[in-house]
Amino acid sequence: MPAVTWQRLRLDGFGCYREGVTVVFQEGLNVLVAPNEKGKSTLVAGLEAVLFGLPNSGNPEAFGSARFANREEPDRFEGELEFLVDGRAYAVRRQFNNNRVTIRTRGAHGWEEVWRGSHNPAAHKRNPVYNEHLASLLGMTSRELFEATFCLGQPLPEGRALSSEVQKLLSGSGGHYQEALKMLADDLKALTRYCGDRGVGNNGRKDARLEELQAEIDSLRAQQQATGSTIEELAAVRSRLQELAAEIKAVRVQLKKQQDLLAAWDGWRALQLRYKSALREQQQAGAVQERARELEEKICRHKELAARSYPEWAGAPAGSAGKLDRLAELEQEIARLKGEAANWEAQLRDLNAEQEALTARLQGELAAVANHPDILRDLEDLQSLLKEREELEGQVRELEARAAETAAELATLPDFSLLGNSPATVLEGLQVAARQLLEEWGRFQEQQNRYKELEAELAGDLSCFAGLPPEKETLLANYAATRLALEREEQAARDACRRLEEQKAAYRRREEEFRREFGDLEDLGEEALQAATDKPRILEELQAREAARKAALAACRRRRLATALGLAGAGLVGGLVTVLATGNWLLALAAALVLAGLGYAAGSYLGRPGREILDLTAAITTLQGRLAQLDAILGPWAGATAAELGELRQRLRERDRVREELATLAASLPGTAKEETARQALEAATRARSDFQAATAAISARFRDVTAAYRLYLATREERRRLAAEMETFTIKTVGAPPPAALTVPLAGLGAPWPGLASLARLAGQAPATVGELLTWLKELDHAAWEDFLARARRWEELTYLSRQVQEKREQLLKPDKEGRTALERLAKKIAALERHVAPFTAATDPGAVAPLLEEAGRIKERLGELAGRRQAAGSRVKDLQEQIQELEPEAAGLREDLAAILAPGGGGAGKALERRQAYEQLAREWQGWQEQLAGLLGEGDLEDLATAYLDAANRTVAVLQEWQDLVREHPGLPEPGGETKGEELEEQYRALRAGIIETEGRLRGLEEEERQLLRRQSQLEGSQIANMAIVAETLAAREKELERLELEAGALALAYRELAAAARDYSQNYRRELARTASRYFNLFTGHRERQIDITEDFQVEVREAGVVMALAQLSRGAQDQLYLSLRLAIGDLLSANLTLPFIFDDCFVNCDAARRERIRESLAALALERQLILLSHDPDFAAWGMPVKIEK
Incomplete structure (x- = not known):
């Protein structure tokens, strides 16, 4: 591109x-x-x-x-x-x-x-x-x-791999080939789980379409085979169900008989157990009665024996036993302490003797190592120092020889120090600089030729544009656009004047329409709309208040009449009561009149108008006044009905809206100043167009496209100016002189790279003085000459570096310390001090002979320390034991005095007295135990009660035996009670009966389970739908055909994946090699390390190799990482320059x-x-x- x-x-x-x-x-x-x-x-x-x-x-x-x-x-x-x-x-x-x-x-x-x-x-x-x-x-x-x-932004990326976008671009495709591989793999995974077997990734875990289709085919084949045997199986199931019904009925009858017999056996066994239990209770009651008589006799005999044999304990005071125990304990403890003290004294004598013997050895045969435990380490240090001195002397001799060899070879090479400390790197830069200088000066000559061509063009047809004033240049620069703009401005000014006139005419028409439509409402003000809105509501409220006042007045009159009549009647009744009480008619009449008058007056007072009526009257008056105000506002429409008032409100709202529109239109009408401005703008636009045509008439007659011609002139002039500036900038920047004098500028005083190139020329035996001479010499240098310079410079660097290392090492070895002594002198001083320290041993002494002496001295010292501790412990222990004996003896003497009567029968010894007490206590424990046994047997009763209990147990045994005999008579097959039948035989008969029942129950359950299974199977067979054999066959054929098609598709996908992966590897290997070679060249140039090479792996990972070993990018400095990334970018740009620049x-x-x-x-x-x-x-x-x-x- x-x-x-x-x-x-x-x-x-x-x-x-x-x-x-x-x-x-x-x-x-x-x-x-x-x-x-x-x-x-x-x-x-x-x-x-x-x-x-x-x-x-x-x-x-x-x-x-x-x-x-x-x-x-x-x-x-x-x-x-x-x-x-x-x-x-x-x-x-x-x-x-x-x-x-x-x-x-x-x-x-x-x-x-x-x-x-x-x-x-x-x-x-x-x-x-x-x-x-x-x-x-x-x-x-x-x-x-x-x-x-x-675009290399900030900061530079730190990743090890090229970005996916770069990989796509370098691979020459719109998408990365990995995406295509992924699509193929995904399509294959959708077909089968066994992708790994086809060479694509690994096998999956879940079945895909192929496996599901194979499973469906297997199911159809099984269904096809199973359909034919369904009818035969149903007939066999029904026949077997009839046979099972008869067998189950017979087994149930047999089981009922066995269960009845088992119940009788259980009753027989229970009575047998009850009989044995009753008989056992009878026997136990007899044994208890006999045992009680025996215990009573033994208790009496033991008490008599104790009183005769041990009279001192029979009447001993309380606490005597405890004192005797304490006395025996003290005598034993005193004897033990005396024996232990004797043992410790003998042990102490032995320890003293051993200590004296060991001390004598340390002061005699082991005196040389006894106080010098580090003798072996000192001998080893002495030998190490002697060896170090020998090695140091050898290194000094070797360094002197290497320095002489290096100086001799350096004398055969030019003095590359003129180029600095790294002449090879400088030479590489000078080579690039020389190539760039030659290219730049060649470009400079091309620019000079182009400059002359531009001068000729400007002196030709385009000369008419030279010397034009700035305002004319501005017109010509945008001739077509300016002419069109001026014409548009003139038309726009004319349209603006026309729109102003149309706007004023539209406002006059709308104002006339307003007067015609709303002229009859001219007398109504702004408050008329609110009045027309409020009047219907106030009229309605006034009518409601008047109706409420009328109802309140009627209720008040009724209340007053009822009150007056009630009180007057009460007066008449009072007068009649007075007549009957007094018999005086005059007094009764006067009382009746007075009471009737008072009743009427009270009724009139209580029946006067209330607060509610007064409030309603005031509200009515207020509403009537408000209506009068609204009628005054409405004027001619004061007598209008509610419907007429609603229509009036609509017209008033419409009038306000139209009035606002008129006000808006009036505000937007142009004033006199605006009209005058529009007229002046039209005149100015017309005049500007005429002036433009007059100013460009001469040039427009010469060129058909004035703008293009003028732009050509500007471009030519700008190119000439740019070339002159570039040539001037180049020569000033390069040699500090204008173009005419550039080649004659002396080399002295020029900046880089001129001094380096001049030094190189001097090393080659040349002496250029000017820029031109140096450029001439540089043109004569070929690639072989540069390579020869580089080889010798690199060798000079190696030798210089080696010489400097040798000198530094020698100076380091012979450098004196603060006291003025060299390393050899310091070693000699250390060796002399160590020799004095290890005497009488020397460096030649065998450490194997010294080690046993050290070990023996160490063991003796350790043993002496141990003996000292043991001697001190033994002396302390003897003293403690003697003090304990002295503390115990007074207490023992006091106890012997208190127990003199008890100690006398035994000869005065505590041990003999203790044995007599133990014998007495043994007799007491025996009769006390028998007393507890007798109390346990008697309980709350006596021997007569035990005789009664024995008689009751015998009666219960007889009753159980009678019941047992009755059961055997009811079931003749059972054994006789109390017979000679052994328990093992009875248990065997019982187990046989139980086993028979279990067997019968198992057989019954098996038959019933078989019946349930057959019934379930019968239900399944009767409820299942027998498949249509024709449909199954047709579906099976379709699925097998689809399986064959998908197998072919899966094979094709796997083959495409493998071929694409292989092609990508082949293509990537060639392309990556070229990219790595170009990037390595840039990286070596930037860093100066020619031994470092860049490698691009198959997955576009970037690696840096130095001497064949891969370096981690983290081992590079941050600057080296940036230069690596820059090298990759520039290498990519070079490789893509054929298509993308x-x-x-x-x-x-x-x-x-x-x-x-x-x-x-x-x-x-x-x-x-x-x-x-x-x-x-x-x-x-x-x-x-x-x-x-x-x-x-x-």
Whole structure:
């Protein structure tokens, strides 16, 4: 693909550029130096957003509008990029808010639109037309691929593998071959679980379509075989069910008989047990009675024996037994302590004797090692120091010999120190610099020739444009656009005047319509609408209040009449009572009149109007007053009905709405000043068009396309100016002189790389004085000469490094310390001190003879320490024992005095007295035990009660025997009670009967289970649907055919997978080898380590090998990792240059390089800038001199 060059980038409202920014790029190496956070990276993001789109994302961390839209909400949010593709100019403009995109190209008649439409980068389905245009111009449609290949951002990636986008591009396909392999594998997995058996991955766990289909075929075949035997099986089941019914009935009758007999056996066994239990109780009662008489006799005999044999204990005082025990204990303890003390005294004598013997040995035969435990280590140190002195002397002699050999070989080589400490690296850089200089000076000569051609063109047909004033140049620069704009401005001014007149006419028509429609409402004010709304509600409320007042008055009258009549009647009744009581008619009449009058007066008072009526009257008066006010407002419509008032409200609302519309129209009417402005604008537009035509008449008559001709003139003039500036910049930058004097500039005083190249010439025996002479000599150097220089320089470096190492090692060995002594002298002093310390032994002494002496001395010392502790413990123990004996003897003497009467029968000894007491206590324990047994046998009774209990037990035994005999008479088959039948025989008969019942029950359960199984099977057979044999056969044939087809498809997929994987391996191996070789060349150039090679594995993992050994990327410095990544990017660009030549963008990616490697990178980029455009963005001012500055316009 032809080379692409970015020319101009315009951003509005993007990131920090609210007011807009324009960036102009040139060919070659462009440099933009600006502080951090000043929008360098934003420019790169803006370029990507214009080309590939800006997703409308709400995530501020992702590449999208939330991250790059300016927060101050500018008027425009768009961008435009102009660029060259093989010399043809293109422009892409994008509005980021709506993703509207316009593609234009500059032809012979100016900018022409190629395509206009919408391109949403976040859409699921991209616009294919725009992608086609983008692919034809740039060779890619992915922003991620652009960033992974030609845009080196900050910081550089740290991964070990190339990105998937780069892998896709390098593999020459739209998608990575791994995706195709995955699709084949997924399709195969959908068909079968046994993918591993076909050479594709591993076998799965779940059945796929092939296995499911095989299972269905097996099921159909089984169904086909089973259908024929169903009817025969049903007949056999029914026959067997009839036989089972008869067998079950017979077995149940037999089981009933066996169960009855078993119940009788259980009763017989229970009576047998009861009889044995009763008989046993009878026997026990007799035995207890006999035992009680025997115990009573034995108790009496033992008491008499104790009183005769041990009279002292029969009447001994309380506590005598305890005192005797204590006395015996004390005598035993005193005897034990005396024996132990004698043993300890003998042991102490033995320890003293052993201590004296061991001390004598230490002071005699072991005196040489007794006080020198580290003798072996000291002897070993002495031997080590002697060996170290010998080795040190040998090293000094060897270093002197190696230094002499190195100096002799260095004398045969040129003095490469003129090139610095690393002449080979400098030579590699000088070789690149020389090649670049020769290429640059060749380009300089081409520019001179082109400059002369441009001078001739400007002096020809285009000379009419020279010397024009600025205002005329402005007109000619946009001739067609300006003419069209002036004509449009004139037409727009004329249209504006016409619209003003139409607006005034429309307002007059609408005002006349308002007067005709609402003229009868002219007397009604703003409050008429509210009055028409309130009046129906107030009338309704007034009627309700009047009705309520009328009802309240009627109720009041009724209440007053009832009260008056009631009180008057009460007066008359009172008068009648008075007559009857007094018999005086006058008094009775007077009383009746008085009471009747009082009743009437009270009724009148109680029946007066209440508070409710007064409130209603006041409210009615207020409502009537409000109605009068509303009638005054409504005027002619005061007597209108509710329906008429509703219609009036509608018309009043409509009148207000139309009046507001008129007011709005009136406010929008142009004033006199605006009309005058529109008229003047029309005159100015007409005059401007006429002036433009007059000013360009002469040139427009000469050229058919004035704009194109003028742009050609500008382009030619700009190219001439650019070439002159470039030549001037090149020579000033290179040699510090203008182009005419560049070749004659002396080499002295010039900067890099001229001094290095001049030094190289001097090493070759040449002495160039000027730039021209040096360039002439450089042209004569071929590749073999450079290689010879490099070989000798590398050998010189090796020898110099070796010589320096030898010298440093010798100085280190012979360097004196603070006291002025060398290492050999210090060793001699240590050896002398150790020899004195180990005397009488020497370095020749065998350590094997000294070790046994040390071990023996150590054992003796250890034993002496142990003896000292044991002697002290033995003396302390003897003293303690004697003190304990003295403490116990007084207590023992006191106890003997207290127990004199008890000790006398035994001869005065505590032991004999203790034996007599124990014998007495034994007799007492025996009769007390018999008393407890007798009490247990008697309980609360006596011997007569035991005789009664024996008689009851005998009666119960006879009753059980009678019941047992009755049961045997009822069941003749049972054994006779109390007979000679053995228990084993009875148990055997019982077990036989139980076994028979269990066997019968088991047989019955087996028959019933068989019956249930047959009934269930009968139900299954009768309820099952017998398959249609024809349908089963047809389905089986279809499934077998489908199985055959899927088997073929699975085989084809597996074969395609294996072939594609093999092809990918073959293709990748060749392509990766070329990529690794190119990347290694760049990496060696940047780092100066020629032994390091880059390798790309099959899965595109990046490895660095040094001397054939793989290095972990973490072992490289951060700067070396960045240079590795840069080498890969440049290598990818070289390999793709035949199809894809886009500019490289470097965004602050050389910050981790030292000065030497940065210089190598600069030289490489300078050479690369001859082939493609490079853009370097950095915050470091040192990069400003690397190339041409980027022009920024705001």
